[in-house]
Amino acid sequence: xxxxxxxxxxxxxxxxxxxxxxxxxxxxxxxxxxxxxxxxxxxxxxxxxxxxxxxxxxxxxxxxxxxxxxxxxxxxxxxxxx
Numbered sequence: 220x221x222x223x224x225x226x227x228x229x230x231x232x233x234x235x236x237x238x239x240x241x242x243x244x245x246x247x248x249x250x251x252x253x254x255x256x257x258x259x260x261x262x263x264x265x266x267x268x269x270x271x272x273x274x275x276x277x278x279x280x281x282x283x284x285x286x287x288x289x290x291x292x293x294x295x296x297x298x299x300x301x
Contacts, residue, residue, distance in 0.1 A: 221285060225244060226241070226242065226243045226245075226246060226293075226294055227235050227242060227261060227292070227293045228240075228241050228243050228246070228293065228294040228295070228296055229241070229293070229295050230253065230255060230271070231240055231242065231296065231297050231298065232269075232298055232299070232300070233274065233297055233299050237253035237266070239257060243294070245251060245294065246275050246294055247276075248273065248276075249273050249274065249275065250272065250273060251275060252270065252272055252273075252274050252301055253272075254268070254269070254270070255270075255271060256268055256298070257268045268288060269300070270300065270301040271299065272300075272301045273296055273297070273298055274297050274298060274299055275296075276294060276295070276296050276297070277283055277295045278292060278294050279292065279293045279294070279295070281284060
């Protein structure tokens with residue numbers, strides 16, 4: 220059975236660009252191209268389509284204590300315009 224778990228992530232445009240909060244089923248690799256559509260920018264009448272190249276990935280991970288099943292993972296994906 221397929222899992223419905225998603226990875227919380229931020230796509231961060233370098234040099235003080237915007238940050239997009241996203242849910243991913245997999246994390247892109249450094250060097251890959253990402254095409255992002257911002258629903259928020261679309262609703263605001265701004266250009267919603269962006270093409271980026273991944274330049275760095277940082278995983279923020281918390282361990283799972285023995286007495287609980289809670290852990291945490293959030294990924295920051297740093298990108299530049301492609």
